[in-house]
Amino acid sequence: MNMVKITVNNTKISVPEGITILNAAKSVGIEIPTLCYHPDQFVKANCRVCIVEVEGMKTLPSACSTAVTDGMVIHTNSARVLEARKVILELLLANHDANCLICHRNLNCELQKIANQAGVRVNRFENVLEIKPLDTSSPSIVRNPNKCVRCGRCVEICRDVQGVNIIEKIGRGTEIEVLPTYGKYLFDVACTACGQCSTVCPVAAIYEKEEIEKVWEALNNPQKHVIVQTAPAVRVSIGEEFGLEPGSIVTGKLVAALRRLGFDRVFDTDFTADLTIVEEGNELLHRMKNNGVLPMLTSCSPGWINFIEQYYPELLPHVSTCKSPQQMFGALAKSYYAEKTGINPADIFVVSVMPCTAKKYEAKRPEMSVDGIHPDVDAVLTTRELGRMLKQAGIDFDRLPEEEYDNPFGITTGAAVIFGASGGVAEAALRTVYEVVTEKTLDRIDFHTIRGLGGIKEAEVDLNGIIVKVAVVHSLSNASKMMEMIKAGKAAYQFIEVMCCPGGCIGGGGQPYHTNDEVRMKRIAAIYQADKNLPIRKSHENPAVKSLYAEYLHEPLGEKSHHLLHTHYRNRKK
Numbered sequence: 082m083n084m085v086k087i088t089v090n091n092t093k094i095s096v097p098e099g100i101t102i103l104n105a106a107k108s109v110g111i112e113i114p115t116l117c118y119h120p121d122q123f124v125k126a127n128c129r130v131c132i133v134e135v136e137g138m139k140t141l142p143s144a145c146s147t148a149v150t151d152g153m154v155i156h157t158n159s160a161r162v163l164e165a166r167k168v169i170l171e172l173l174l175a176n177h178d179a180n181c182l183i184c185h186r187n188l189n190c191e192l193q194k195i196a197n198q199a200g201v202r203v204n205r206f207e208n209v210l211e212i213k214p215l216d217t218s219s220p221s222i223v224r225n226p227n228k229c230v231r232c233g234r235c236v237e238i239c240r241d242v243q244g245v246n247i248i249e250k251i252g253r254g255t256e257i258e259v260l261p262t263y264g265k266y267l268f269d270v271a272c273t274a275c276g277q278c279s280t281v282c283p284v285a286a287i288y289e290k291e292e293i294e295k296v297w298e299a300l301n302n303p304q305k306h307v308i309v310q311t312a313p314a315v316r317v318s319i320g321e322e323f324g325l326e327p328g329s330i331v332t333g334k335l336v337a338a339l340r341r342l343g344f345d346r347v348f349d350t351d352f353t354a355d356l357t358i359v360e361e362g363n364e365l366l367h368r369m370k371n372n373g374v375l376p377m378l379t380s381c382s383p384g385w386i387n388f389i390e391q392y393y394p395e396l397l398p399h400v401s402t403c404k405s406p407q408q409m410f411g412a413l414a415k416s417y418y419a420e421k422t423g424i425n426p427a428d429i430f431v432v433s434v435m436p437c438t439a440k441k442y443e444a445k446r447p448e449m450s451v452d453g454i455h456p457d458v459d460a461v462l463t464t465r466e467l468g469r470m471l472k473q474a475g476i477d478f479d480r481l482p483e484e485e486y487d488n489p490f491g492i493t494t495g496a497a498v499i500f501g502a503s504g505g506v507a508e509a510a511l512r513t514v515y516e517v518v519t520e521k522t523l524d525r526i527d528f529h530t531i532r533g534l535g536g537i538k539e540a541e542v543d544l545n546g547i548i549v550k551v552a553v554v555h556s557l558s559n560a561s562k563m564m565e566m567i568k569a570g571k572a573a574y575q576f577i578e579v580m581c582c583p584g585g586c587i588g589g590g591g592q593p594y595h596t597n598d599e600v601r602m603k604r605i606a607a608i609y610q611a612d613k614n615l616p617i618r619k620s621h622e623n624p625a626v627k628s629l630y631a632e633y634l635h636e637p638l639g640e641k642s643h644h645l646l647h648t649h650y651r652n653r654k655k
């Protein structure tokens with residue numbers, strides 16, 4: 082690698098040739114403020130917040146888009162830079178609904194942070210913003226055009242990572258707007274509710290539809306028995322809301338925190354992740370034995386279900402009929418648990434804590450109601466919303482003790498935990514299907530080839546001479562490639578795991594802000610560590626799942642299972 086010598090703020094350094102000024106400065110501990118820049122995305126260079134002064138250049142170049150050259154002398158904080166940066170920010174704020182105190186991103190906003198760092202205390206420009214209505218049409222996310230800084234990050238993630246391409250930048254110069262296609266409402270275009278746009282938005286222009294008030298109301302209603310379930314991926318990310326390192330495993334503190342919020346019982350969605358494996362594994366074997374539709378596609382990611390229903394409805398017969406673990410939990414809470422505890426299902430209020438915005442939409446689907454009257458899941462909080470609720474309640478998360486989940490839905494396995502990462506569902510299924518079919522113990526239960534951030538991953542197992550091939554895809558652009566392979570007859574797999582979000586649920590649209598690939602890798606490592614920490618690592622060995630079948634469901638794919646745990650899908654092509 083060729084190195085060049087440059088000077089940054091009077092310090093001489095040697096950096097690789099071609100590196101940007103932004104990264105060169107970063108390598109010696111100098112942070113240049115950015116707004117449109119995102120480490121996982123193409124450089125857009127449209128906000129100009131990252132300007133610096135380079136000796137010999139007339140204009141102030143953007144640090145994110147300018148490569149260093151040998152001998153370059155850079156000033157990131159000269160009087161000229163500081164004044165120009167202030168003017169840029171004041172102009173941005175003059176076209177912004179800067180009511181920070183009542184804003185969703187208050188104290189967690191990239192624009193607020195850099196305006197504060199830049200010392201913007203007055204705005205010399207008149208506010209010219211024309212207030213537009215909020216788009217609240219989606220059950221999962223809200224779009225507030227009055228906060229948009231037109232950075233284009235949402236456009237890129239929706240188009241390139243999700244392959245969906247339903248938000249676009251239209252107009253020119255100061256007239257630019259970022260809108261769903263043809264200026265429609267989000268719910269009127271084929272949005273998957275994945276929320277990936279909300280994770281990259283630097284401000285409060287796209288955010289999850291909050292259900293915090295609804296949950297507080299239930300918690301304060303003495304008539305209600307309020308129970309909560311926590312998804313696998315939340316235990317390795319909620320700590321970030323309280324300043325802990327990405328990848329901190331905080332399962333016990335999460336349970337303790339939820340108890341202190343006032344939930345009557347704290348349960349683990351991992352329990353129904355194990356149940357999903359038993360049902361889905363049996364569904365796969367049933368399809369294989371009976372010439373059923375293969376490859377079978379997983380169904381636990383509702384953003385993915387929204388995608389296939391709207392973009393590839395002709396492939397819906399490939400999708401497993403299993404409800405997602407969230408919805409299996411809700412259905413059992415209002416049937417099995419209600420019967421076991423003698424509580425009227427109408428008085429049970431089920432809250433989910435999910436890494437996902439699409440789960441909000443899923444919980445509202447009419448199919449997701451056992452009695453056809455009450456929803457199985459009453460409210461869905463994202464990891465970010467739970468963080469806000471805990472702060473409202475003044476809970477000092479890091480100082481909480483470690484506590485255990487309640488029973489009967491508190492006993493889980495390592496196979497269930499890994500549902501939180503891309504490849505986890507397939508790995509959990511392989512661990513179970515192998516042992517159920519061969520009646521032998523699977524000694525090497527770690528399937529490394531389907532772990533990590535690779536776009537399309539593969540593994541196989543030998544079931545008494547029948548080779549079962551599985552594939553794993555995550556993010557909808559990769560899902561799209563796999564659907565085209567199936568249509569072309571080129572997907573020679575029996576089982577395909579599809580997760581909507583990059584990296585799986587650990588990178589879900591409701592996870593803490595500042596998610597990038599580095600953070601994703603840390604959360605993934607934590608998920609596999611949590612798997613290793615558990616005494617039981619195969620779903621079919623979960624003793625509570627076994628009791629559920631013995632006492633109530635009787636058999637996988639049986640009548641009761643079918644009624645409570647399985648569903649159907651619809652062609653929703655727009």
Ligand code: SF4
Nearest residue numbers: 180181184190284285
């Ligand atoms: S988006 Fe950020 S800068 Fe704008 S009002 Fe909200 S917190 Fe303040």
Ligand code: SF4
Nearest residue numbers: 239272273275276278
């Ligand atoms: S929720 Fe997903 S599909 Fe919808 S606009 Fe955002 S990124 Fe695109």
Ligand code: SF4
Nearest residue numbers: 229230232233235282
């Ligand atoms: S909605 Fe957010 S991410 Fe999209 S352009 Fe506006 S500020 Fe950027």
Ligand code: FES
Nearest residue numbers: 126128129131145
């Ligand atoms: S961050 Fe460099 S131009 Fe926006």
